[in-house]
Amino acid sequence: MNITETSTEGLRREYTVVIPAADLAGRVDAQLKEIGKTVRMPGFRPGKVPMSVLKQRYGQSVMGEVLDKAMSDSAGKVVEQHSLRPALQPKVEIVKFEAEGESDLEFKMIYEVLPEFEPADLSGVAIEKPVVDITDAQVDEAVGRIASGRKTSAPLTEDRPAAKGDIVVIDFDGSVDGEKRPGMKGEGHELELGSGSFIGTFEEQLEGTRAGDHRTVNVTFPEGYHAAELAGKDAVFEVDVKEVKAAVEVTIDDEFAKGLGFDDLAALKTVIRDRLGGDYTxxxxxxxxxxxxxxxxxxxxxxxxxxxxxxxxxxxxxxxxxxxxxxxxxxxxxxxxxxxxxxxxxxxxxxxxxxxxxxxxxxxxxxxxxxxxxxxxxxxxxxxxxxxxxxxxxxxxxxxxxxxxxxxxxxxxxxxxxxxxxxxxxxxxxxxxxxxxxxxxxxxx
Missing domain, CATH: 1.10.3120.10 (Trigger factor, C-terminal domain)
Known part of the structure; x- marks a missing residue:
């Protein structure tokens, strides 16, 4: 095997490798002999199959294995002889090879090597690390968000239309360009007006409705909507209001905390403070x-x-x-x-x-x-x-x-x-x- 460095440019290294034909032939013959010891072929006793027959039957596949092994071994020798630190596996380009002839195998191996550098002196580096002092107000706000998500509803105590903060029970069926789309239909859905649960002005357009009312709601999906096929599209929803209810705020006390699996409100706040601390850290x-x-x-x-x-x-x-x-x-x-x-x-x-x-x-x-x-x-x-x-x-x-x-x-x-x-x-x-x-x-x- 002969290895010659042919190009050095930046981090690129190129080598030409030549493996003599006799070396390849010897490797092929050695593998064929090993195969011949165990292979069974009609008309021949085990271990007595002629080399010419083995070459005809297995020569091409064995040559492929020999070439792979030769190039793999060459890569290791190139790295060792030239003390390379390869960034990736080398690219291999065959320059000369005749599978049926007796020419040498010649190929190029092109490497990219890792750069040689000294890490900079970091003694002058100064970093600002932002930190948050968790306040009682932040903990109370987090508890409030939990409570807001657990609101209940009750019948209205007065005869009035739906207003922001009320809960409407609706059936809705939406379309885009006159075509029904998956996920745009629902029945018996409870929606708190002003919660921002639905896109655009959907909730706003239901303010002032009463049970039994029908509304045609026109909205536009945001440009960054998660369903790309709907992003920026105009949509029409046919909405039937089945019921209007008042949202009932949850009382934040020990009973509320117990309903969440805690001993009392103080225990809930301790866990929330710890979680906030973990998130902030x-x-x-x-x-x-x-x-x-x-x-x-x-x-x-x-x-x-x-x-x-x-x-x-x-x-x-x-x-x-x-x-x-x-x-x-x-x-x-x-x-x-x-x-x-x-x-x-x-x-x-x-x-x-x-x-x-x-x-x-x-x-x-x-x-x-x-x-x-x-x-x-x-x-x-x-x-x-x-x-x-x-x-x-x-x-x-x-x-x-x-x-x-x-x-x-x-x-x-x-x-x-x-x-x-x-x-x-x-x-x-x-x-x-x-x-x-x-x-x-x-x-x-």
């Missing part, structure tokens, strides 16, 4: 992580392997297409494809570069992922699917590769936590609304 860390990654991105500008960028971009683009199809792409829905491709290509480059930075910092500081940490990651995934815990757990149990796919995000989080422990982090008190606001929306405000 998670979001606070995410905001600190984003701020850190933004600074890491500014501190590093090395070239990244385009093959890795292509893979990352393809994943992002596929997800974007699904969001566009579902009508969930937000402001991206109004951009042209060229603009979107450039924007998300830049995002892919940033992600790949940051991934390499975090990987390098992790390796230099001997950060690893223990088996127990992977197990905890699996349990976290299981908890994300209430009611399907057994199915999700069995999926991971029967798919070791799925478990391994969690290693990278766990490693990334460990490296981020390590860096946050090394840089200056200042806590900045903010409101719950500020903490939970999307950073992109915040910048645009």
């Amino acid at each position: 998670v979001m606070s860390r995410l905001r600190a992580k984003r701020a850190l990654l933004d600074q890491l991105a500014e501190l590093h500008s090395f070239e990244v392997p385009q093959g890795m960028v292509d893979i990352e971009f393809d994943q992002i683009w596929k997800r974007l297409q699904e969001e566009l199809k579902a009508g969930d792409a937000g402001e991206d829905a109004g951009k042209d494809e060229e603009e979107l491709r450039k924007e998300y290509r830049d995002i892919a480059i940033r992600r790949v570069r940051l991934g390499l930075v975090l990987s390098e910092i992790g390796q230099k500081n001997n950060i690893t992922v223990a088996r127990e940490e992977l197990n905890q990651a699996v349990l976290a995934e299981v908890r994300r699917y209430p009611g399907q815990e057994r199915e999700v757990f069995d999926f991971f149990k029967n798919n070791p590769q799925a478990v391994e796919s969690l290693r990278a995000p766990v490693f990334e989080d460990k490296v981020v936590d390590f860096i946050l422990g090394q840089v200056k982090v200042t806590e900045k008190p903010v409101s719950a609304e500020e903490l939970m606001q999307d950073p992109d929306e915040e910048e645009a405000a």
Whole structure:
């Protein structure tokens, strides 16, 4: 085997590999002899099948196996001889080969290698970490939202039309462009006017109705509606009001809490405070992580392997297409494809570069992922699917590769936590609304 480096440009390395025909022939003959020891063919005793017959019957498939093995072995030798750190599997291009002849096998192996770089000095990095001090008012507001969702209804005590805050019992049947659509029909549906449960001005148009009234309601589905086929469409609903009721607020007391499975109202508030604290802690860390990654991105500008960028971009683009199809792409829905491709290509480059930075910092500081940490990651995934815990757990149990796919995000989080422990982090008190606001929306405000 002869290996020659033929091109070095940026992170691209190209090698020409030549394997002598005699070497290939020897490997083919050796495999055919092994086959001949056990193969059974009509007219021949076991182990006595002539080589010419074996070549005619199995030669082509054996040659394919020999070529695959030869190129695989060559890839390992190229990496070893030239001390490469491949970013991905190499591309292989056959230059010369005659399956029936006696020519040498010549092929190219094209690698992209990982960049050589030193992580930037992080001693000057300072991060602001937003934190929320949970107040009694926030807890009371959360309790109020729970109570609002458990309102009951009662007959009106006076003869009057439906008003905002009342509950109307309705039958409705909707259409778009004169065509009935799934999910646009219902009977005996209780709707609180002003709750925002239905689209547009649907609820507003039912104010002033009485039991027995019929209304034709005209509304427009939002541009970002989750069902893409309805987004931006005008709809007509024929609505029959069957009954008008008064909404009855729930009294927030110990009995209310007991109805939710708690000993008393204080116990309910304690659990809500803990949950809010957990939610705020998670979001606070995410905001600190984003701020850190933004600074890491500014501190590093090395070239990244385009093959890795292509893979990352393809994943992002596929997800974007699904969001566009579902009508969930937000402001991206109004951009042209060229603009979107450039924007998300830049995002892919940033992600790949940051991934390499975090990987390098992790390796230099001997950060690893223990088996127990992977197990905890699996349990976290299981908890994300209430009611399907057994199915999700069995999926991971029967798919070791799925478990391994969690290693990278766990490693990334460990490296981020390590860096946050090394840089200056200042806590900045903010409101719950500020903490939970999307950073992109915040910048645009």
